[in-house]
Amino acid sequence: xxxxxxxxxxxxxxxxxxxxxxxxxxxPNAERIGRExxxxxxxxxxxxxHALFTSFYDSQAQVLDEGLLLYFQAPHSFTGExxxxxxxxxxxxxxxxxxxxxxxxxxxxxxxxxxxERAFLNDKLDLAQAEAIADLIEAGSExxxxxxxxxxxxxxxxxxxxxxxxLIYLRLFIEAAIDFPEEEIDFLAxxxxxxxxxxxxxxxxxxxxxxxxxxxxSDGMRVVIAGLPNAGKSxxxxxxxxxxxxxxxxxxxxxxxxxxxxxxxxxxxxxxxxTAGLRDSSDAIEQEGIRRAKREVDAADAVMWVWDSxxxxxDIEKAIFxxxxxxxxxxxxxxxxxxxxxxxxxxxxxxCANQLLKTIALSAANHTGLEPLRExxxxxxxxxxxxxxxxxxxxxxxDALVRAKDHCQQAKNVLLSHRAGELAAEDLRLAQNxxxxxxxxxxxxxxxGRIFSSFCIGK
Numbered sequence: 001x002x003x004x005x006x007x008x009x010x011x012x013x014x015x016x017x018x019x020x021x022x023x024x025x026x027x028p029n030a031e032r033i034g035r036e037x038x039x040x041x042x043x044x045x046x047x048x049x050h051a052l053f054t055s056f057y058d059s060q061a062q063v064l065d066e067g068l069l070l071y072f073q074a075p076h077s078f079t080g081e082x083x084x085x086x087x088x089x090x091x092x093x094x095x096x097x098x099x100x101x102x103x104x105x106x107x108x109x110x111x112x113x114x115x116x117e118r119a120f121l122n123d124k125l126d127l128a129q130a131e132a133i134a135d136l137i138e139a140g141s142e143x144x145x146x147x148x149x150x151x152x153x154x155x156x157x158x159x160x161x162x163x164x165x166x167l168i169y170l171r172l173f174i175e176a177a178i179d180f181p182e183e184e185i186d187f188l189a190x191x192x193x194x195x196x197x198x199x200x201x202x203x204x205x206x207x208x209x210x211x212x213x214x215x216x217x218s219d220g221m222r223v224v225i226a227g228l229p230n231a232g233k234s235x236x237x238x239x240x241x242x243x244x245x246x247x248x249x250x251x252x253x254x255x256x257x258x259x260x261x262x263x264x265x266x267x268x269x270x271x272x273x274x275t276a277g278l279r280d281s282s283d284a285i286e287q288e289g290i291r292r293a294k295r296e297v298d299a300a301d302a303v304m305w306v307w308d309s310x311x312x313x314x315d316i317e318k319a320i321f322x323x324x325x326x327x328x329x330x331x332x333x334x335x336x337x338x339x340x341x342x343x344x345x346x347x348x349x350x351x352c353a354n355q356l357l358k359t360i361a362l363s364a365a366n367h368t369g370l371e372p373l374r375e376x377x378x379x380x381x382x383x384x385x386x387x388x389x390x391x392x393x394x395x396x397x398x399d400a401l402v403r404a405k406d407h408c409q410q411a412k413n414v415l416l417s418h419r420a421g422e423l424a425a426e427d428l429r430l431a432q433n434x435x436x437x438x439x440x441x442x443x444x445x446x447x448x449g450r451i452f453s454s455f456c457i458g459k
Contacts, residue, residue, distance in 0.1 A: 004081065004118060007033065008110035009102040011095050012458035018090030020067075023098045024458055025086075025107055026079045026115055031071055033105045034084035037098070038069055046071040046084075056086060058101055065094050079115055080122030113455025117448065120440060127440030127451070128157050128397065134455045135218050135392045143267030144217050147392040156214075156391040159207045160438050163404070166200045167432045170411075174425045197412045201405065208401045214393030216383045220262070220269025223377065224296045226328075227306035228319055232336040235364040236306055237261060237274040240373075265374050268383045273300070294323070302330040302380050304373075309341040309361065317352045327353050330380060335361040338369065345369040347376075400434045407431035 007027025013020065025033055031046055039057040046052070048071055055066045067088035077083040086098055103109060111117075116130045132151035139145035150156070173193065225233045241261045259274040275293030297303055307316055316333060333350055335343055338361045345368060348359040360376060362369025411427035414420045440448070 004028075004121070007107045008114055008118075009033075009099060009107035010110035010115070010458040011099055012085070013090060013095075015092065016090075017092065021088055021090035021095040022458075023086040023088070023095065023102060024115065025084045025102055026077070026081045026110075026118060027107070028082060029106050030082040030084040031073075033102055033107055034069055034071060034086065036105050037086065037101055042069060048073040048076065051087075056088060056098055056101075058097070059104060064097050064101065065089055075122070075124075078124065079118040080124045081118060110457060111453070112457045113452030113459065115459055116455055117452040120448075120452075125152075126157050127448075128160070128438055129154060130440075131394060131451060132156075132392055133459060135394075137456065137459065139218075140220065140262060140269040141217075141264045141267050143390075144269065144392065147214055147217055147390050151214075151391040151393070156211075156393060156397075157439050159210075159391075160435055163200070163203055163207065164432060164435055166196075166203060167408075167428055167435070170196055170200065171425055171428045171432070174421050174428070194412065194416065197408065197415070201408055201412070204401060204405045204408065208398065208405065210390065211393040211398050211401055212382070213384060214391050215395055215398055216268060216381050217390070218269075218392045218394070220271055221377065221381050221383075222271045222273065222299065222301045223304060224273045224275060224293075224300040224302070225304050225306060226275055226293060226297055227304075227334075228308075231306040231308045232364050233274055233306045234259070236304070236334065236336060237272055239364045239367050239370060240270075240272055265378055266383075268378060268381070270377065297324075297328050300328070300330070302332070302377065303328045304334050305331055306334045306336050309335040309337050309343045313350055313359075316350065320352065327355070327357075332358040332360065332376065334373065335359055336364055339363040339366050345372075347372055397438050400437045403434040404431040407434065 004027065007025060007029040009023060009025045012022040012024040035042055035044070035046065037056050038052075038054045039061060041054050042052050046069075051068045051070055053067070054069050056064045058064055065088040067086065070085045070087065072078070072083040072085075074080060074082045086102075088094060088098060099109075113134070116125075116133055119125050120127055120130045129152050132148045136145060136148035136152060139148055170193070173196075225236055227233055237259065241263055261272045261274070263270050263272065273296050275296055305316070305320060307313070307319075313333075313335070320327060320331075333352075335348075338345055340363075343361050345361050345363075348361065349356045350359050351357075358376065360369065360373050362373060364370075407427045407430045411424040411431070414423040414427065
């Protein structure tokens, strides 16, 4: 358990007004501060995990609020420390007064994520589980929430631990052969070591695939809708969103600013960004909208170039390169208004800048041809809905798994090419360190700071 001597406090419920508001305290003085705020109108020895109805007082014995006081005795609490919750009425003023009273009695304001950080430092949960708490709070879909719960329950950590056990076994095998040369162990002769390394690499690939899916499920995909004015970009946004998120008129340049909408496709969050029509304009406001549109295109995972199918498709390339020096990444063409042009719905291809771009013909106004578009968006991200047992993940987890795989592959190469057991053992050690970064058993302090600072205050 980490040696922590101070007590922290924070409002644990969301900002605004509600029926209930919670002040959470954690640390060695939490129980004392809780009893003092209750003006000692509760038992001197607070019964753990019992809700006590009481009034809450300031230092002049004036009643601030009334509600429930709960005490969780260390180590049987979320943080592993003494934890007290003051559950009163959910008004920002009264909660602020209670929080200030806790601080005046010896607590300090908690940093973002500090409660979860203390839980990690006190071995109540590992780093992947701590991150899952934030992912659960921020979940944008039901499937993302379920995945975060699975990670919180240890599904991801268990897979990482299994990989670590496999690596430790391989390291012991190789290092035993190095340390006892008199035994004349030829660890390559029977092919067992190569087979075990291959099995570990396959194991990493499986977890890596699941982790990538977990990232997609948590983070989703940023898709920008771009194109000329009046091509039907806002209509397409409304069709995908299922409601009138954007104003649609026949006037070119109606959309001046960036519009954002979040939808789901089979559980995958999709962040759709509608942008101003790209064209040369002397209007200062429209120019700013176009500048913002190009900035969103640069940051997108995919770009839908919406084209009015009544105009020749041969002009698409010219229209794109009037606005961009090169074709934006992951760009594909949406041939819109097929109800007016009588263009056949579905997939096609179009040559642009010496490359074949996918085309999808549809009618946003009539909501026809949208399903192929949804399927294409899923395929761009490599998203596959996962069954039970799937888990949430972050990009840093994927990066760590990739590094571990690279080190294992290097270990295999030096063994087969040079029979260099010492180098292979070092590569496996580095692979082990990379995996340990996921759960936090081997993690730099600055990384911990970056992770927990992204959490909400009070958790």
